Amino acid sequence: MTHAAHAPTAHYTSMGLDSRKMAFWAFIGSECLLFGSLISTYLVYKGRSVVGPYPHDILNIPFTSVSTFDLLMSSLMMVLALAAVQRGDMKWGKIWLFSTALLGLVFLGGQVIEFTEFVHKGLTMSTNLFGCTFFVLTGTHGAHVAVGVLWLLTLWVRALQGRLGPANAMTVEITGLYWHFVDVVWIIIFTVVYLIQ
């Protein structure tokens, strides 16, 4: 493994890997435990609510399937953005970055609609255990999406200003790592919370 010389950073590093990317993977590892604890709690409290509404009363599978599809497509936009930035095609880089953020916003919008509807149907955080675990789990995920949208829009603005180019491909790659991780968390939530009732 003598690729240190080709490493994208100017600095010598003992593993020949980009430090920021390494830190970010460690962060994602740490996030596994965060979402792991949240999902575990959801599972151990499943079916222990003493009053309704219960999951099958209000979870809207068609609606959430569309949200899931939306988030999956945003991941596709994200890799396309990365590929465009890497080959120096900033025109498409901008387009894909913006579409990723837009799909993220759509997802958030969906979540707002969903939460409002649940509240109207009588499910809040203080209604029952399903409410507690559902809102905190999906809310934490939503907060991650919101941070991701902010981050993507920042990159997009930098690109509009002409300050984002192939030299910053690593930044885009790391943003992508975050975004895809948020997506895989949703893949699990969709299965564990929505489909396995």
Next chain:
Amino acid sequence: MKSWLTTTDHKRIGLLYFWTAFVFFLLGGIEALVIRLQLAQPSGHVVSAETYNQLFTMHGTTMVFLALMPLSASFFNYIVPLQIGARDVAFPRLNAFSYWVFLLGGLFLNASWFVGPLFKAGMLNVAPDGGWFGYANLTERQFSPGPNIDFWLLGLQILGISSLAAGFNFIVTILNLRAPGLKLMRLPVFTWMTLVTQFLIITAFPVITVGLVFLMFDRFFGAHFYVHGAGATPLLWQHLFWLFGHPEVYILILPAMGIVSEVLPTFARKPLFGYTVVVYSGILIGFMGWGVWSHHMFAVGLGPIADSVFAATTMLIAVPTGVKIFNWIATLWGGDIRGTTALHFAVGFIAMFIIGGLSGVSHASPPADLQQTDTYYVVAHIHYVLFGGTIMGLFAGIYYWWPKMTGRLLSEPLGKWHFWLQFIGMNVAFFPMHFIGLLGMPRRIYTYSPDLGVSDLNLVSTVGAFLIAVSLLVFIANLWRTRSRGETASNDPWGGATLEWSIPSPPPVYNFSVIPTITSRLPRWRTELHAPMQDPPATPPGPIHVPGGSWWPMVAAFGLPLMALAPLTHTLWLAFVGAGVLIVGIYGWAFEPFEV
């Protein structure tokens, strides 16, 4: 002044960590002295039951999160980059951020002592009072209506962010910033143990964060995560807390084990016995530390299967621990021993840690634990491992590295006084607690009846606590004296084998005038195969780039306590202000020109 506020130099941040943590350590010590005064005799009247609850809660929380962890962090900061031949950590500004968050989180927690009047209560009335492990559902609003627990759960969330940020930073630093030739199996053991500790931190802290977030939602937003009536169980908190809590005790002990593994070889003039085994046991302890948490919950009645499994894993984890102890003893065996203060503390560590480990194994067995749990016997155990272990180890590190960090040697005669007073003091203070516990005195009770037959033992224990206090005064006198009259240190006052001793004391900003190339595990010693390395030249051959300071880490750090004030004071706009400050800090940080 400005240069300290904006510093990103790992050495300065290490010193900031040291002094801040040391002050918190003294504060936690004073709390302990009041506790011991109250318990010196039966039916004591020094403090009320309410104050007593706050004292033991803040004592435990302070010592764990504000004293021992950050004292270890002070050495991570100061020593690890030097041991790996680096000019700084991987992310200097993130490092500054960790420090400021730690400081502000510590102040936030301790502010609770004074701000009672703001909550229509007296001073000394709203400090956390639910124990360092804050068991639900005692911590629910129904049973703890005041802001006490709020300070605790918000403060710990802030502190967690500091530890997490430092965790990522040091993992990358150790893996990616090693000098050429410094392979992983050539790393000094202290650096190795730091690495394992950081992995424990980044995996364990998210779990307690989730537990605390649940508690926060229960207390502020009417959720029911730990409310029995809603179908939930307070046991969930216990699981989440101890899932974090047991790795946490290894987070507290592994750095001290690393320090001892540096000090012993230096003063026995012998390489560490079984380096590879010591490193692998450290890694193994880190892994196994995740599989034992329910030994804190034997009294819950988890059922025979769970009890047996966790008893077995707990007994197993003592094996790698014991392996290390034998390696340390074998390192001393036949060595050319110099009885410095640092070595005294290191040997004291081994002896005390053995006692603590043995009492630990004695409650690894559920039937035995049922007699011991929630009694002073457990208090004896935790103090033998944390005081006899971690603190002794940290003091070994202080005496060993102080000359490197400040350029002056601490006085050896005063150091010996400090050691013996502390060693005797801790045994007088904590050994009787084994009996006090087995005789039936529960922990966390503000007083006891003379009929229990533990009055004399308690008095002895209090005397021991004050002996420890005296020993710390000696230490402070030593620090004070050393400032002006301490002997100045050469590059290498002890004849150490590792890289930090190859450069001046204290090191120049850039640490190494030339980054050394490493060919052996003991670069500065002559071994059968290797001549000692050549120390870097006193003056650098060319200009060296040193990163400048930055205000942004501190700005960003201020956002967190501001956000935490929002629920505490029921003021929504503060949450937005806090988030705004955080975001401004992060953007300023991301876009300022800063080259590492």
Next chain:
Amino acid sequence: MADTEVREHAHPTVDVYLRVAAALVILTVLEVGVFYVPAFHGVLVPVLLVLSAAKFALVIMFYMHLKADNKFFTFLFGAPLLLAVGVMVALLFLFYGALTLRGAAGAG
């Protein structure tokens, strides 16, 4: 040498990205489909878990590049992931296992 370089730096092509996206969509459609087909109800849980694990793996391997990237990143992610899964399984066992044991031992 040139070989390593290609492996280290060439991320999958756009073509691969598109094919992975197609697979993800198909898998999602299957998931939702399985959910609505009564015949599957007996094996719903295992089937859904396998399907979502497949999606998870696709995104991790191709969109996050772990398949081609340095193995150390796989470790940084995989070790905590395994830990999280272990914790989850242990907690499920502790909570549900305890319930059954208590149930078996009669009321109490």
